Amino acid sequence: MDLKAYIARVNNLYHFHVSRDTTTLGFVLPEVAAKFGWSVNDETNPGTLTLCGGHDHDSRSEIIKTTMAHFKNTRAFSILENWRGELKPCYGSKGNVLFSIERAAFPLLGIVAYGVMLVAYTRNEEGGIKGLWVQRRSHEARTHAGLLDGTAAGGVPIHTKPFTTLINEAREEASLSEELVTQRARPCGTVSYFHTRRRDMGGEVGLLQPGMHFLYDMEVPENVRPQSSDANVEGFELMTPDRIRWEILARNVKPWFALAIIDFFVRHGIIHEENEKDFIEISMRLHRNLGFPVSGVSFLMNHSS
Incomplete structure (x- = not known):
């Protein structure tokens, strides 16, 4: 893999965060980030898209739900025409579920x-x-x-x-x-x-x-x-x-x-x-390091030797 080309590509994308957490949860296309009413920072390299509202799973999930429902109703993104009514998790750096998101919508935020x-x-x-x-x-x-x-x-x-x-x-x-x-x-x-x-x-x-x-x-x-x-x-x-x-x-x-x-x-x-x-x-x-938080708990850390 051409590492320099990969870094250049990634740095042209927006890195998705939630408030009070610097962990990158996914990569977002610039044209997608521009449609969100959340915090967009173009001054940094790479730029960031941050979900500022919400302090726990339920409050973040409600904001996500409202935002994606608005996009669906206004037909802002064609991918939402495949709305399933099925929720997917987004994990944080400690293995906790930060929020839930409609299955059809998660590619917009580039999460795992x-x-x-x-x-x-x-x-x-x-x-x-x-x-x-x-x-x-x-x-x-x-x-x-x-x-x-x-x-x-x-x-x-x-x-x-x-x-x-x-x-x-x-x-x-x-x-x-x-x-x-x-x-x-x-x-x-x-x-x-x-x-x-x-x-x-x-x-x-x-x-x-x-x-x-x-x-x-x-x-x-x-x-x-x-x-x-x-x-x-x-x-x-x-x-x-x-x-x-x-x-x-x-x-x-x-x-x-x-x-x-x-x-x-x-x-x-x-x-x-x-x-x-x-x-x-x-x-x-076949076993790529995605660079984002993933689900799971450590078998090794939870069993004594």
Whole structure:
């Protein structure tokens, strides 16, 4: 990565803060910051957009809600046409939730989004990976229409644990029972990324969207076949690793699904240092340091040795 070019790019964006806290929570495009009635400081480099009102979660959330509802009603941002009525958290430097924000609105402030990704797979007689159950999104879906996605995937709502989200998404999208997912799904880390929104995502192009997905693998027997039970899901196909590799190179997959599958390939030895010249670079970029506060508590700090 060209570090100088990255710094120059970041310094042209507004850094989003809440009052009495210098922590940068996200990056905001200048044309977006200009529409907010909050405190905008153009004298510093980088400039800042600060939510000055509110002193706790509830009061900040109310200001955010009022602001975003106004933008929605006045059609200030097309991304708000995908209003979901679902809240997402914004975490502070101490792991506390600073405020809640409508799911459709968080890209405007560039804050970190959290999701889950399930990859169900089968093995061949030799024990290798035979196929992965891949979801194709409906061509009528509001975002990423027609692209490939994980067996089940979705955003983590506020006050909901990732695994609970996974169970719900697996049932809603793939008709997989809670019993099956609880017994077979295994947590296997995360991928983190910094995405610039494209036209196929809907809404304003160029919004900065850092994100993190909690990953789960689930080996299933041959008689388990996911079935579509969601309007946004067209169907499922059992794809070989080689076929999925081709689909990734052809850009027929959701961006974070591509990352999740590459991580899957690394963990299962399909991609390794002997068959991929950029193996180290790929491995590092799957776990990007976002530079913003993220959710979580330390296992190490909460257990005595």
